[in-house]
Amino acid sequence: MFKCWSQRSVTLCGLVLLSVALTACAQMPSARPAALAPTEVRIQAPTVNEAGRYFILLGGCNDCHTPGWEQSGGQMPESEWLTGGRIGYRGPWGTTYASNLRLFVQRVTEDQWVEMFRTREGRPPMPWMNYRTINESDLRAAYRFIRDLGPKGEEAPAFVPPDQKPVTPYLFFVPRMPNE
Secondary structure, three states: OOOHHHHHHHHHHHHHHHHHHHHHHHOOHHHHHHHHHOOOOOOOOOOOHHEEEHHHHOOOOOHOOOOOOOOOOOOOOOHHHOOOOEEEEEOOOEEEEEHHHHHHHHOOHHHHHHHHHHHHHOOOOEEEEEHOOOOHHHHHHHHHHHHOOOOOOOOEEEOOOOOOOOOOOEOOOOOOOOOO
């Protein structure tokens, strides 16, 4: 019982000393070091273009929608980004092509762009199911970034149904057993 009282006494004494010290400091503002003086801190939010550019890079959009991206090691100038591709992606669904997003965003509104990511059921290799949960501000920033790049390039080739052969080069997406 004495030991417990002693610990309480030490704790109580420490709190009293801390309170006295804080009160003394508060009454002596001139004694406060300049480094501890209150300052106004301003954190700048990224611009829409910076946020959109970041989203495009992080989302891997250039991987398919920018011709030569992989070969360049991701070192393509922004002026060449997102112009679509003429290399198809062929599988049981047919042959799809990465669209020219710079032309596409000229035809749709920002709201339509957001709605597309929320509802679209597309063909591979576009991972639509992964993009449904992207927050709206990221989608809008991406749209604005692409719009700001301006129109460039040609439309990608049209979808080719599975029973037809594409006339462009394509990557074949069909699983194979190891011994085949």
